[in-house]
Amino acid sequence: MFDFGPFFDNFHEILEGFWATIRLAAASAVLSLIIGTLLASFRVSPVPVLRSFGTGYVNIVRNTPLTLLLLLCAQGLNDTLHLTFSESSSTTYYWWAVLGLSGYTGAFVCETLRSGINTVPLGQAEAARSIGLTFSQSLRMIILPQAFRSVIAPMGSILIAMIKNTTVAAAASYAEVALISKTLLDKPSFASGAIPLFIGVAIGFMILTLPTGFFFGWLAKRMAVAR
Amino acid sequence: MTDSEGGPDLTKGTGPEDAITQAAATGTGPLVVVEHVHKHFGELHVLKDINLTVDRGEVVVVIGPSGGGKSTLCRSINRLEPVDGGRILVDGKELPKEGKELARLRADVGMVFQSFNLFAHKTILENVTLGPMKVRKQGKQESEKHAMELLERVGIANQAGKYPAQLSGGQQQRAAIARSLAMRPKVMLFDEPTSALDPEMVNEVLDVMTGLAREGMTMIVVTHEMGFARRAAQKVVFMADGQIVEENTPDEFFTNARTDRAKDFLSKILTH
Numbered sequence: 001m002f003d004f005g006p007f008f009d010n011f012h013e014i015l016e017g018f019w020a021t022i023r024l025a026a027a028s029a030v031l032s033l034i035i036g037t038l039l040a041s042f043r044v045s046p047v048p049v050l051r052s053f054g055t056g057y058v059n060i061v062r063n064t065p066l067t068l069l070l071l072l073c074a075q076g077l078n079d080t081l082h083l084t085f086s087e088s089s090s091t092t093y094y095w096w097a098v099l100g101l102s103g104y105t106g107a108f109v110c111e112t113l114r115s116g117i118n119t120v121p122l123g124q125a126e127a128a129r130s131i132g133l134t135f136s137q138s139l140r141m142i143i144l145p146q147a148f149r150s151v152i153a154p155m156g157s158i159l160i161a162m163i164k165n166t167t168v169a170a171a172a173s174y175a176e177v178a179l180i181s182k183t184l185l186d187k188p189s190f191a192s193g194a195i196p197l198f199i200g201v202a203i204g205f206m207i208l209t210l211p212t213g214f215f216f217g218w219l220a221k222r223m224a225v226a227r
Numbered sequence: 228m229t230d231s232e233g234g235p236d237l238t239k240g241t242g243p244e245d246a247i248t249q250a251a252a253t254g255t256g257p258l259v260v261v262e263h264v265h266k267h268f269g270e271l272h273v274l275k276d277i278n279l280t281v282d283r284g285e286v287v288v289v290i291g292p293s294g295g296g297k298s299t300l301c302r303s304i305n306r307l308e309p310v311d312g313g314r315i316l317v318d319g320k321e322l323p324k325e326g327k328e329l330a331r332l333r334a335d336v337g338m339v340f341q342s343f344n345l346f347a348h349k350t351i352l353e354n355v356t357l358g359p360m361k362v363r364k365q366g367k368q369e370s371e372k373h374a375m376e377l378l379e380r381v382g383i384a385n386q387a388g389k390y391p392a393q394l395s396g397g398q399q400q401r402a403a404i405a406r407s408l409a410m411r412p413k414v415m416l417f418d419e420p421t422s423a424l425d426p427e428m429v430n431e432v433l434d435v436m437t438g439l440a441r442e443g444m445t446m447i448v449v450t451h452e453m454g455f456a457r458r459a460a461q462k463v464v465f466m467a468d469g470q471i472v473e474e475n476t477p478d479e480f481f482t483n484a485r486t487d488r489a490k491d492f493l494s495k496i497l498t499h
């Protein structure tokens with residue numbers, strides 16, 4: 001039952017799966033922060049259309065299962081409507097997975113950031129306006145920097161959840177570690193190596209997520225704004 | 228009630244430093260004109276037909292019971308609150324309704340708040356240079372030089388590298404004054420600048436304000452500090468229930484108010 005043989009025989013393939021997971025997670029981390037920041041800016045903006053868009057987006061996306069969103073991207077938009085990013089289908093599926101995962105995670109980033117915006121005293125926004133900064137300047141220079149600093153720790157949790165959510169990208173036909181594991185498990189020759197595989201993949205994820213958590217905890221302390 | 232002791236002495240004429248803050252009072256006619264201004268918050272009629280004229284270099288003290296609309300009036304003058312009726316002219320121009328143009332013109336009206344409202348994630352120096360650099364598009368070196376001169380003037384140049392939370396209330400408020408002055412405003416509004424301060428810090432802020440007044444800065448000051456009003460103001464405006472009930476000289480107002488409403492109010496703050 002604890003036969004590590006098959007695990008190490010296919011070690012190279014598993015590592016490649018992890019590499020695919022890391023590439024997906026890294027791109028999605030950047031993109032979901034951008035999407036989340038934009039959405040949060042929309043939600044606090046003085047323009048009603050933008051506010052409604054932000055609210056609508058968050059409420060729809062946050063309440064849709066991620067698997068469904070990824071299926072929509074890969075099978076709906078890509079396979080059926082033929083919206084593609086590149087000639088190579090694996091590249092296209094990669095970007096659809098990034099887009100689906102970031103679009104989903106962005107909604108959570110937005111809501112977390114919004115709670116951070118609420119910690120910035122209203123008076124500072126008024127002071128910013130009174131010295132002549134425009135709304136977008138005061139958002140960029142005064143409000144968001146402080147909002148980010150106050151939500152670094154929960155942002156870490158979102159990032160960890162997102163890293164684990166990469167395993168759902170199998171639904172978007174993206175060959176990350178979960179999909180590769182499943183393919184391996186389907187091989188009769190691999191049967192005895194199932195539990196080592198689970199243990200190995202779990203440890204692999206912890207190698208990604210534990211430092212992320214520690215790093216964000218450290219950063220939150222370092223960057224705290226004294227009031 | 229308040230006489231200056233300790234703190235920076237800014238009450239003397241200081242020669243070339245006048246140029247640091249001197250209002251660009253080059254035009255003619257009154258600097259601030261408030262005409263038939265009305266403001267509602269829902270059903271609540273907060274400003275009822277307010278008329279007020281502030282001349283260039285004039286210091287007006289606004290006094291009155293809490294909830295009377297003093298803050299709302301200040302906030303309307305630099306359009307942090309839009310008004311529902313009437314108009315407000317600063318240096319002959321009405322502030323535009325929204326957008327970049329409003330932001331730029333709003334910087335002509337400096338505002339100092341009760342709760343300082345310094346940017347908590349920026350140093351004192353950065354607080355003061357932000358506006359000049361981002362709104363006036365001034366260079367960094369020039370902005371920092373001017374900022375240090377202003378911090379010197381308000382007596383906290385040695386705190387320039389610290390963050391707001393590291394300063395006392397009085398120091399924070401002086402930094403906030405410097406931040407407003409850095410925009411070279413035509414008029415300065417002060418909304419109860421000393422009410423959030425411990426008593427021993429009130430004078431250091433009032434002294435800075437008195438110095439500004441002596442240099443000819445046009446100021447509208449909401450305060451109950453009678454010493455300051457008598458020392459620095461040419462006019463006292465008594466506001467209650469959204470109306471200007473009395474306009475008078477400081478000496479007349481505090482010794483011999485014309486209206487019963489004002490007398491009643493004064494008797495209450497004087498017995499304390």
Ligand SMILES: Nc1ncnc2c1ncn2[C@@H]1O[C@H](COP(=O)(O)OP(=O)(O)O)[C@@H](O)[C@H]1O
Nearest residue numbers: 268271273291292293294295296297298299300
């Ligand atoms: N943003 C607001 N929304 C609703 N009511 C307000 C708001 N700001 C002030 N008010 C009300 O307007 C009245 C005048 O307030 P304010 O101008 O702050 O008075 P003062 O500064 O003289 O104490 C008060 O009754 C206050 O409750």
Ligand SMILES: [Mg+2]
Nearest residue numbers: 297298299419
């Ligand atoms: Mg008030």
